Amino acid sequence: MxxxxxxxxxxxxxxxxxxxxxxxxxxxxxxxxxxxxxxxxxxxxxxxGIQSRTIEVLQSYSFAERLFKEGHQMHMFAFYNPDSDGVLVRTGRSPAINAPTARYPFWILLxxxxxxxxxxxxxxxxxxxxxxxxxxxxxxxxxxxxxxxxxxxxxxxxxxxxxxxxxxx
Missing domain, CATH: 3.50.50.60 (FAD/NAD(P)-binding domain)
Structure with missing residues (x-):
């Protein structure tokens, strides 16, 4: 049982x-x-990926220090697409920040x-x-x-x- x-x-x-x-x-x-x-x-x-606002939430659990130590900051996204010959080319970039008022202006990658x-x-x-x-x-x-x-x-x-x-x- x-x-x-x-x-x-x-x-x-x-x-x-x-x-x-x-x-x-x-x-x-x-x-x-x-x-x-x-x-x-x-x-x-x-x-x-951990977004900037989520980093703030995890900081409230005292996890932000470990995130910063083990993860990597990402400040920019790059976008790639095939051109007319099928070759990959960068077609755009965008800041990783999704909340302009967030304390951390980046994502953490882990x-x-x-x-x-x-x-x-x-x-x-x-x-x-x-x-x-x-x-x-x-x-x-x-x-x-x-x-x-x-x-x-x-x-x-x-x-x-x-x-x-x-x-x-």
Whole structure:
């Protein structure tokens, strides 16, 4: 029989949004569990850019220093397209700033795995780790009206199964 865990919030997916949410909730003292079907974090190339306003948000979590240390500042975008002979040529440039009043006039480039590591390291400080590889298999909602009305009850059950790349034992 699988172990039963009671949490206030279950987060399915440990990408940038999932780990940011889990970290914030854990820091606020909320009982949270986060799971992901992938056997390990993403190691390269998905969500690799952090906009200037997002840098400000991450600074509020005291992550900006690590972003600056591990990432690279991008101040300009360059656009390339094929010319009439099919040769790639630069067709435009644009400043990376998307919010003229932002504190940081640039983006930070850091691969998604690096961004996720910043959050997972912080989560570890709150005793929270990502369950991998695990995915929800069945969600059960109680039909008991009293249980559904009680804000301290746990009327939702989520049964899990091994995620992508998992080995059943």
């Amino acid at each position: 699988p172990e039963e865990t009671r949490v206030d919030v279950l987060i399915v997916g440990a990408g940038p949004a999932g780990v940011m949410c889990a970290n914030a909730l854990a820091a606020a003292g909320i009982r949270v569990k986060i799971m992901d079907q992938r056997p390990s974090r993403v190691v390269s190339g998905h969500a690799d 691969h998604q795995g690096g961004i996720e590591s910043i959050f997972t390291d912080s989560m570890a400080g709150h005793g929270l780790t990502i369950d991998r590889p695990v995915a929800p298999a069945l969600i059960e909602l109680s039909n008991d009206s009293e249980q559904l009305a009680d804000m301290f009850s746990y009327p939702v059950k989520v049964r899990t199964s091994p995620g992508v790349g998992a080995v059943e034992r």
